[in-house]
Amino acid sequence: MASQPSISYSITVRLELPAGGTAISALTTAVEEAGGIVTALDVTASGHDRIRIDVTCAASDTDHAQQIVEALRGLEGVAVHKVSDRTFLMHLGGTIEMASKHPIRNRDDLSMVYTPGVARVCEAIAANPEDARRLTVKRNSVAVVTDGSAVLGLGNIGPAAALPVMEGKAALFKRFAGIDAWPLCLDTQDPDEIVQIVKAVSPGFGGINLEDISAPRCFEIEARLRDELDIPVFHDDQHGTAIVVLASLRNALRVVGKDMSSVRVVMSGAGAAGTAILRLLLAAGVKDVVVADVEGVIHRERPHLHESLVWLAEATNQANLTGNLKDALDGADVFIGVSAPNLLTGEDVARMNDDSIVFALANPVPEIDPGEARKHAAVVATGRSDYPNQINNVLAFPGMFRGLLDATATAIDDAMLVAAADAIASAVTDDELNANYIIPSVFHAEVHSAVAGAVRHAAERSGSVVDVATGVTR
Numbered sequence: 001m002a003s004q005p006s007i008s009y010s011i012t013v014r015l016e017l018p019a020g021g022t023a024i025s026a027l028t029t030a031v032e033e034a035g036g037i038v039t040a041l042d043v044t045a046s047g048h049d050r051i052r053i054d055v056t057c058a059a060s061d062t063d064h065a066q067q068i069v070e071a072l073r074g075l076e077g078v079a080v081h082k083v084s085d086r087t088f089l090m091h092l093g094g095t096i097e098m099a100s101k102h103p104i105r106n107r108d109d110l111s112m113v114y115t116p117g118v119a120r121v122c123e124a125i126a127a128n129p130e131d132a133r134r135l136t137v138k139r140n141s142v143a144v145v146t147d148g149s150a151v152l153g154l155g156n157i158g159p160a161a162a163l164p165v166m167e168g169k170a171a172l173f174k175r176f177a178g179i180d181a182w183p184l185c186l187d188t189q190d191p192d193e194i195v196q197i198v199k200a201v202s203p204g205f206g207g208i209n210l211e212d213i214s215a216p217r218c219f220e221i222e223a224r225l226r227d228e229l230d231i232p233v234f235h236d237d238q239h240g241t242a243i244v245v246l247a248s249l250r251n252a253l254r255v256v257g258k259d260m261s262s263v264r265v266v267m268s269g270a271g272a273a274g275t276a277i278l279r280l281l282l283a284a285g286v287k288d289v290v291v292a293d294v295e296g297v298i299h300r301e302r303p304h305l306h307e308s309l310v311w312l313a314e315a316t317n318q319a320n321l322t323g324n325l326k327d328a329l330d331g332a333d334v335f336i337g338v339s340a341p342n343l344l345t346g347e348d349v350a351r352m353n354d355d356s357i358v359f360a361l362a363n364p365v366p367e368i369d370p371g372e373a374r375k376h377a378a379v380v381a382t383g384r385s386d387y388p389n390q391i392n393n394v395l396a397f398p399g400m401f402r403g404l405l406d407a408t409a410t411a412i413d414d415a416m417l418v419a420a421a422d423a424i425a426s427a428v429t430d431d432e433l434n435a436n437y438i439i440p441s442v443f444h445a446e447v448h449s450a451v452a453g454a455v456r457h458a459a460e461r462s463g464s465v466v467d468v469a470t471g472v473t474r
Contacts, residue, residue, distance in 0.1 A: 003364070004386050005037045005058035011065050012056045013072055014044070014082040019051045026075055031057050034071040035064065056086070095167045096174075096183075133206065133408055142181045142207045142401050144169045145198055147189045150214035150237070150272075153363055159185035162212055169211060169236075169397075176448045177398035179405065181209070191217050195224045202229050206405045209397065210235040215272040216308045232404045232412045238276030240393035243400070243417055244439070245277050245336060245359065246284055247424035248391050251438035252379040256355035258333060264288045264353075266332040268325050268367060269339035270298060270309060277336060280421070282315060283414040289316045290332075292325040293339075333357065341365035349376040361391055379435045388436040395424050395442055399451025406452065407459035416458040423447070423454035 017023040028038050040056035055072070059065035065085070073080045104110055111117050125131045132138045148162035166183030173181035182205075186197055198208060208231060210222055218235055225233040234240075253260060265286055267274055270293040278289060291298045291312060298305070299320050300313045321328055325343060329335060332352045336359045337343065344367050349358060355378040360366035363383040370387050373380045381389035400420050404412065427440040427447040440447050 003060040005035070005060050005064075006386065007039075007058055008087060009059040009061055009065055010039065010056060010086040011059060011068070012040075012054050012084045012086060013069060013080060014052065014054050014084075015072060016050050016052050016079045016081060017075070018077045019047065019049055023075075023077060024053070027053070027055055027072065027078070030071045030075055031055065031068055034068045035060070036068045052081075091164055091167075095164070096170050132203070136204075137180055138204060138206050139408075140178070140180050140405060141205045142173060142179055142209050142405075143184050143198070143201065143205045144173075144181050144209045144211055145184045145186065145194075145213075146211045147186050147194060147213055149189050149212065149217070151212045156189075156214065159187050166211060169209070172394055173398055173401065175398075176394065176442070177402040177452065179398065179401055189217070191221050191224075194221055195228070198225055199228060202231060205231060206408075207231050207401050208233045209401065210237075212237065215275075216306070218272050219275070219308060226411065230410045232401075232409050234397070234400065234404075234412055235272065235276075236393055236397050238272045239280075239412075239417055240396040240400070241273040241338065241361075241391070242276040242280040243396040243421045244391050244393060244424065245361075246280050246418070246421035247395070248359065248381055248389065248439045249281070249334065249336075249357070250284075250421065250425040251428055251433060252334075252357045252359075252381070254433060255435050255438060256357065256378050258355065260285045261287055263333035264331065265290070265334040265336065266325070266328045267291045268335070268337040268343060269293065270312060271338070273338040273361075275308070275312065277338065278312065278316065280414065280417055284418055284421070288318070290319075290321055290328045291316050292328055296324045297321050297328050335359065335367075337361055337367035339367060341367065342369075344368040344373075346372040346375050349373050352377070354378075359391065379438060381438065389438050391439065392442055395440065395447060396420055396451065399423070399448040400455055402448065402452035403455025404459060407456045409459040409462075411462075413458075413462055415462060416455050419454040419458040420451045423450040426450070 031038050036057040036059050038057045042054045043051055044054055045052040057068060059068055069080060069083055072078060102113060104113055121135055125135060144166045146162045146166055148159040149156045151157050151162045151165055163183055163185050166185060170181035170183055173179040186194055188194060208225060213221060222233055222235045267278060267289060270291055278291060298309055298313050299317050299322055305313060326348050329348050330351050334357045338361050341362050342365065349356065357379045358373045358377040359381045360368050360373060361383040366382050370380050370382050381391050383391055424447060427444055427450060
């Protein structure tokens with residue numbers, strides 16, 4: 001599938017060219033003929049004979065960006081002076097910073113923010129450790145923890161290369177939920193070491209967001225931390241994805257007039273995201289699910305099942321179907337893919353039931369070309385921003401943690417995840433709902449606060465919250 005020009009590959013090219021004639025129009029023509037999109041033309045200097053212009057344009061990838069530059073360089077009378085990659089410019093020096101909540105203008109301010117006044121606060125916390133939730137950044141802080149083993153679609157690139165993603169995550173926490181999040185990129189991929197490190201730093205945080213840790217290690221790490229910590233632990237690649245998929249499915253089913261409990265769902269992918277999606281769908285009332293991985297349909301008699309798939313085989317595929325993914329699609333109502341690109345064709349989707357739903361979420365290349373899927377499915381969603389119905393974790397994790405922190409929650413359960421999904425789904429009104437709008441934008445004015453409120457109420461109902469005045473879990 002050919003990639004469309006994207007702002008992610010936006011460049012600004014500084015040029016000098018003749019001041020008169022058709023030189024400027026030649027610039028835009030050259031970019032468009034090279035397959036790019038001009039998004040801005042800014043004159044930065046002008047003389048009688050020559051002008052300097054910054055041309056900003058979107059490309060589809062780095063090679064395409066270079067082709068656009070060469071097209072501009074080939075224009076008569078045009079001199080290329082500088083090419084800037086706007087994404088790299090945004091990341092110069094990092095994308096986040098720490099800021100003080102109070103100005104330090106004089107000795108009085110200094111003596112309260114720091115020594116000697118701060119000692120009184122330290123003594124209060126030593127006497128009542130739960131006061132840390134009230135008197136420190138702990139009440140509003142989340143650690144974004146990774147080992148760099150499964151970063152985006154890039155794979156095992158290590159902790160240093162993962163840091164820009166963790167910074168971006170922290171920036172989104174702040175933008176959408178007002179949460180102070182801190183990237184912690186760990187130079188180990190040993191589950192025991194990761195658990196010990198996170199436990200050691202946990203006193204300074206109100207929640208732990210695990211990010212980009214490969215399966216199946218991520219399951220063990222999350223489970224152990226949830227058992228051993230008194231703050232919520234959330235693996236976003238699992239549960240954030242699951243929340244938004246469930247929200248999207250609720251609304252897609254509204255569009256086609258089908259019921260969650262009666263549809264047949266086929267899933268591709270049994271890794272971290274696929275496993276969490278399955279668990280949440282079952283918790284939300286889906287009854288008929290078949291899951292396939294790279295070795296075909298998962299069923300109870302399949303030989304050499306990995307231990308992480310045993311429960312999955314027992315919880316799904318009640319008809320004990322065998323074969324491959326395409327075989328399983330016959331008569332299905334819903335396809336959810338969190339696996340690999342280009343697994344399906346339009347003919348495969350055509351074998352599904354009428355008014356079928358296709359969520360092809362492999363990124364950046366989905367399991368099926370969305371345009372091809374739309375020829376046969378009533379509703380199509382992807383993980384991409386250049387198609388309608390983008391299933392994006394940003395809809396979930398800021399509000400999720402805002403609600404958990406506000407409730408002083410100590411744990412997470414399925415009821416909180418379902419509450420978050422319901423809040424996201426409800427942000428799309430009946431008047432707005434259609435096949436191309438089943439999920440709100442991440443910039444929706446109310447979605448994050450709605451998720452936070454729903455999660456807070458669910459946490460308070462669960463009995464897994466701390467009363468900061470007494471330190472008692474209630």
